[in-house]
Amino acid sequence: MSANSAKILNQLMPANRMSDIDHWISKYPKDQKQSAVMSALRIVQEEHGHLTTELMNAVAEYLDMPPIAVYEVASFYTMYEHKPVGRHLINVCTNISCMLRDSAGVVEHLEKKLGVNLGGTTEDGRFTLRSVECLGACVNAPMMQVDKDYHENLTAESIDKVLEQYQ
Structure with missing residues (x-):
């Protein structure tokens, strides 16, 4: 060097x-x-x-x-970002196990709750929402990762509670 x-x-x-x-x-x-x-x-x-x-x-x-x-x-590698993202990155697994347990419903709920589509960042810069392939937690599908934390067995209610944790 x-x-x-x-x-x-x-x-x-x-x-x-x-x-x-x-x-x-x-x-x-x-x-x-x-x-x-x-x-x-x-x-x-x-x-x-x-x-x-x-x-x-x-x-x-x-x-x-x-x-x-x-x-x-x-x-x-998907862990590297090439454009600005929100303070918290939400990755929703949409692979087969999560899909069979309604990951589409998870995505729909998050899009509505956050007011953004997949790939978007909330106006306040708090969250960026993405879909990803398998995150390796198939047994507890559907699941999402927020920053480095896994959240599993998701429902609309549990998603809302998870989002409250991230400021």
């Missing part, structure tokens, strides 16, 4: 978050620091809310990777 590339990312990230990235880099052999790309992207996204081209380019330079390699990772 050149001093210039470190400077670019250092200008975009606070020192404590750079330390977090360096911690992940240290887990790999010196010639394989690109292995920390997913952790670096996660940390950058936590700090900025989403990944811009500028941020991904800075990560690429910091990890001595071609920018396209960083873009490929960031576009392959």
Whole structure:
């Protein structure tokens, strides 16, 4: 990594978050620091809310990777956001198990309650609503994930209670 590339990312990230990235880099052999790309992207996204081209380019330079390699990772995994999202991200599972237990009703209730369609963000910036494939909680379908928290066996009433928890 050149001093210039470190400077670019250092200008975009606070020192404590750079330390977090360096911690992940240290887990790999010196010639394989690109292995920390997913952790670096996660940390950058936590700090900025989403990944811009500028941020991904800075990560690429910091990890001595071609920018396209960083873009490929960031576009392959659904955990990386490329546009601003609400303070809380709601992911509703719509795969087969949840579908059979009325995930469509969950989506419909959330759209009505929040006043947005799938992919939308509430006017106050509180929630972004998305549908996703399996979240691995099939036994307790239908389910949704809000930020990192799973909420299962959903009903209209339980959804309303869940939403109250997130300000």
